[in-house]
Structures are given as structure tokens and as C-alpha cells.
Amino acid sequence: MSEKIKEEITEMADTNSVDVEIASNLTISEEVIGIIAGLAAAEVEGVSGMTLGFVDGINQMLGSNKKYSKGVKIELEGSEVTIDLFVIVRYGVKIPDVAFSIQNSVKSSVETMTGLKVKAVNINVQGVTFDKESKNIED
Numbered sequence: 537m538s539e540k541i542k543e544e545i546t547e548m549a550d551t552n553s554v555d556v557e558i559a560s561n562l563t564i565s566e567e568v569i570g571i572i573a574g575l576a577a578a579e580v581e582g583v584s585g586m587t588l589g590f591v592d593g594i595n596q597m598l599g600s601n602k603k604y605s606k607g608v609k610i611e612l613e614g615s616e617v618t619i620d621l622f623v624i625v626r627y628g629v630k631i632p633d634v635a636f637s638i639q640n641s642v643k644s645s646v647e648t649m650t651g652l653k654v655k656a657v658n659i660n661v662q663g664v665t666f667d668k669e670s671k672n673i674e675d
Contacts, residue, residue, distance in 0.1 A: 564650050566612060570605030573619050573657075576645035577608075580637045582629035584665040587622050607662075616655040617646065624663045635659040 574586055586607025609620035619642060625634055639657040646654050 564652070566610040567605055569610050569612075569617060569619075569646060569650060569652070570608040572645050572649050573610070573621065573642045574605050574608045576641045577621050577623060577638045580634060580641050582625055582634035583638065584624045584626045587624055587662045612652075613655070615652055617650075617652045618656045618658070619646065619654065620658045620660065622660045622662050624665055625661055627664050627666045631661055635661070 577583060578586060588606055607622040609622075611618040611620075621638060621642065623638065625631055638659055642657045643654045646652060
């Protein structure tokens with residue numbers, strides 16, 4: 537913070553001495569953490585998509601719509617979070633490299649945006665997709 541802003545805040549505090557209590561508790565929904573993790577994983581090169589596990593698939597059919605957090609399972613333990621991701625990778629990529637990149641991206645995003653400590657990011661590769669080859673028609 538610049539010195540000018542600090543001085544202005546100090547002056548305002550001196551002239552208007554009103555005690556303001558700032559909330560010390562912040563609650564972040566598991567769904568929000570799931571969305572952050574899902575978007576971070578989807579941006580990694582080599583990830584074709586996210587998929588639901590068996591139980592989550594049944595829950596979605598019964599009405600639980602988890603569009604952005606699809607393929608993400610969150611377990612909160614105090615201020616620590618464990619994240620399980622169910623991904624589909626593209627054919628031809630090195631799965632260990634993609635998994636490592638996903639772990640780093642998700643951990644960084646979740647810790648930066650939420651302030652929670654990421655205990656583990658578990659990657660479950662559920663499938664492989666093949667890119668459709670485009671056929672060039674030569675005349």
C-alpha cells in the first residue's frame with residue numbers, strides 16, 4: 537500500500553473513530569472449490585474432459601446438477617482439502633506428465649483463490665479420447 541493511501545486511512549480513522557468488526561470466519565462451499573479445481577484441470581494441455589464417477593453420475597441423474605465441478609470430489613478437513621479428479625486424457629500424451637501438470641495447476645489455483653491448504657490432488661484417469669483426423673480432399 538502506498539504511503540499516501542496509508543496517510544488517508546489514518547486521517548479518516550482519527551476523524552471518524554467508529555469500531556468496525558470485520559468477520560474473521562469465511563466459509564467457502566465445497567462446490568466453489570470443485571469449480572475452481574475443475575476449471576484449473578480443464579485448462580491443462582492433454583486433458584480432453586472431466587467425467588463423473590459412478591456415484592456422482594447417479595446423483596446427477598437424480599437432479600444434482602454439478603456442471604462446472606463435474607468429475608471433482610472434495611473432502612474438507614478443517615482448513616485442509618483433498619481433491620479427487622476424474623479426467624479423460626487425449627490419446628498420445630504422456631499420462632504421468634499430464635497428471636503432474638494437473639496436480640500443480642489445481643493446487644496452485646485452489647490455494648491462491650481460497651487460502652486453504654491442499655493436502656492432496658488425486659488424479660483418476662477414466663478414459664482416453666482419440667482426436668478425429670481431418671481428411672483433406674485434394675482436387
